[in-house]
Amino acid sequence: MAWVSLVVAGLFEMFGVAMINKLHKDRNWQAFVLLVAGFGASFLFLAHSMKTLPMGTAYAIWTGIGASGGAILGMVLYGEPKDSKRMFFIALVLGAAIGLKLIS
Template identity: 80%
Template sequence: MAWVSLMLAGFFEMFGVAMINKVHRDRNWQSFVLLVIGFGGSFLFLANAMKTLPMGTAYAIWTGIGASGGALLGMLFYGESREWKRILFIAMVLGAAVGLKVVS
């Protein structure tokens, strides 16, 4: 269950990062509420996962999902560069997160 919570924390983190961009574009209270929900959910699920998982492992995977997911969302929805080098390094971050899961 801790791993499911950690994955949900990562997805809420991705959502929160996307909402930062939305707040900068729209500047309305609805966007800000979605931003708070995204990061609030992220911290809630991360805290739940850390009841069982070691802090270092949980934090590394959470930031990996958030960072790589945010970069992928930028490529898919905001026209950011899709250069192969960028994709390679995103894959390396995700590979490291999977590696931590395997050894934990």
């Protein structure tokens, strides 16, 4: 269950990052509320997962999901570059997170 909470925390982290971009574009209170809610939920699920998982592993995977997911969202939703070097390094981040899961 801790791993599910950790993945959900990472997904909320991605949502929060997307809301930062939306807030910069729209400058409205709804985007701000969604940003706070996304990051708040992310921290709650991360804290829940850390009751069972080691802090270093949980934090590394949480940041990996958030960082790579944010980069992917930027490419898909906001037209950021999709070159092969970016994709390679995103794959490295995800591969490292999967590796940590396999050895934990």
